[in-house]
Amino acid sequence: MARENDQGVTMADAEIVVEACGESIKVVRDFVGEWFGARGYASELVYVARTVASELVTNALLHGSDPGDPITVRLLLSDAGPVIEVEDGSEVRPVVRPLALDALSGRGLAMIELMTRAWGVRPRAGGGKVVFAVLDVG
Secondary structure, three states, rough: OOOOOOOOEOOOEEEEEEEEEOOHHHHHHHHEEEEEHOOOHHHHHHHHHHHHHHHHHHHHHHOOOOOOOEEEEEEEEEOEEEEEEEEEEOOOOOOOOOOOOOOOOHHHHHHHHHHEEEEEEEEOOOEEEEEEEEEEOO
């Protein structure tokens, strides 16, 4: 999916590292919007990308990080479409929860499933995980 260099390291087209705090969600959303906009993607896809990034960073903030921990966001171009990756230090894998009409949270991954071509998670070599989403440009 992602490009790798000669040492097998993922090559991001853009990357930002933020600390695990609420203000970082807007920073990432703006970063993603600028990257997608600069590449001429339709405004609908920019909206989807910003929403997906917000949900993934929120999950990393709430379930994968302690306050102040680093959260890394990478944007990649792949043959399948643009990819948003969010890396945190937790090895706990995200799970799509059953939707409940009275729930106040727990809809993020279900939304991501509906808004993207694919999403998944992979362990990070030094511990932690990377959650990724492939956007559909068609």
